[in-house]
Amino acid sequence: MTTRTIEIWVGVFIAAGLAALFMLAMKVSNLSTYQGETGYELVARFEDISGLKERSPVTVAGVRIGRVKQIVFDDQTLEAKVVMEIEPRHNKLPKDTSASIYTSGLLGEKYIGLDPGGDMESLKQGDEIQLTQDSLVLEKLVGQFVANFINNKSDKKVENK
Amino acid sequence: MLGALQLLGQKGLDFFQRLGRGNILLLHIVEGLPSLLPRLPLLIRQTYMVGVLSLLIIVVSGLFVGMVLGLQGYNTLVDFGAAESLGTMVALSLVRELGPVVTALLFAGRAGSALTAEIGLMKATEQLSAMEMMAVDPVRRVLAPRFLAGVISMPLLAAIFSAIGVLGGWFVGVGLLGVDDGAYWMQMQDHVDVYDDIMNGVIKSLVFGVVVTWIAVFEGYDAVPTSEGVSRATTRTVVHAALAVLGLDFILTALMFGD
Structure with missing residues (x-):
């Protein structure tokens, strides 16, 4: 085999390898979704965010418009402070928008759902969302249910006497 | 009793001597790498032998491993109603583990054994000594280009393996x-991270490339220069490379994904 054919084949090999790496980066991983996400930041405080992670989606009406950028614990208010990064083209969210933490499906991941209000002014960089609803923790729900159940029973007993 | 101790000591000394010779050889090879720059055709020729000729087995096994992953993953996930996560499962298992490891094992069998046999036979037919007589350093002339070609080829082969495997999983999962x-690719993109998963996979395959080629080149260079010695060296290359890859894989995984 001549040197030329060998060189061509090596060229093909290296190009194929780099193309495979490129495909892995763009098509398989999240690199393509990283770009253009230098949006504006919104802040929300929750008493319980359990399950929410950095880079969890932020949605309005089920459409993803941003991601959670940072989650820190605020020592002063003893709450979780969530910084969200919203894509810059979605800049018409009303001031009285509320934020809730939902679960997608029964066992799915947590995400933040924003419910737009009716205010004329819109949220800007660094604004804080005042109305928030915490994530539902299954253990707490069960605990409440059991507590209610026991209370009801003891009430009935008192009535019976 | 003393005989057994002596045997143990002899084996131990043998082992450490080989380890030392291997490390010295690796140092020599790395020293010889800069002198490859003016002799690029040597490197290209070896990349052809090591990389291009391994393409077929890598592509075919990547395709089938991906297809099997798709099939097995679907059958397991569908019980939990999570068949949409198939893309994540296929991509993560390929990029993190199967891509680098299976490629390294195949690479050791396909290219490593050939390297050992070639170099060992060169030694047995005294071609290496002849080179030394002509004041040509066989480490620089013969071993360095082969080593570098293996180190370059391995990550590329692993990337091709993973990419083809993802397509194979797509073919079975989505096609059949x-x-x-949309769910296949979306879930995949949501859960596979460029740095945590893909870069770590590349690093893994690079490490495996260095280790497998190093073992192959060393076994050939260190072979007993007889036909039996060459055949034993070839066997040892495949066995040692496979063990080293699997052992290192655990350590690398623990370091990368352990937290």
């Missing part, structure tokens, strides 16, 4: 079993 096309 009816997983939603």
Whole structure:
């Protein structure tokens, strides 16, 4: 085999390898979704965010418009402070928008759902969302249910006497 | 009793001597790498022998491993109603583990054994000594280009393996079993991270490339220069390379994904 054919084949090999790496980066991983996400930041405080992670989606009406950028614990208010990064083209969210933490499906991941209000002014960089609803923790729900159940029973007993 | 101790000591000394010779050889090879720059055709020729000729087995096994992953993953996930996560499962298992490891094992069998046999036979037919007589350093002339070619080829082969495997999983999952096309890619993109997963996979395959080629080149260079010695060296290359890859894989995984 001549040197030329060998060189061509090596060229093909290296190009194929780099193309495979490129495909892995763009098509398989999240690199393509990283770009253009230098949006504006919104802040929300929750008493319980359990399950929410950095880079969890932020949605309005089920459409993803941003991601959670940072989650820190605020020592002063003893709450979780969530910084969200919203894509810059979605800049018409009303001031009285509320934020809730939902679960997608029964066992799915947590995400933040924003419910737009009716205010004329819109949220800007660094604004804080005042109305928030915490994530539902299954253990707490069960605990409440059991507590209610026991209370009801003891009430009935008192009535019976 | 003393005989057994002596045997143990002899084996131990043998082992450490080989380890030392291997490390010295690696140092020599790395020293010889800069002198490859003016002799690029040597490197290209070896990349052809090591990389291009391994393409077929890598592509075919990547395709089938991906297809099997798609099939097995679907059958398991569908019980939990999570068939949409198939893309994540296939991509993560390929990029993190199967891509680098299976490629390294195949590479050791396909290219490593050939390297050992070639170099060992060169030694047995005294071609290496002849080179030394002509004041040509065989480490620089013969071993360095082969080593570098292996180190370059291995990550590329692993990337091709993973990419083809993902396509194979897509073919079975989406094409045959009816997983939603959008969900397959979306879930994958949501859960596979460029740095945590893909870069770590590349690093893994690079480490495996160094280790497998190093073992192959050393076994050939260190072979007993007889036909039996060459055949034993070839066997040892495949066995040692496979063990080293699997052992290192655990350590690397623990370091990368252990927290």
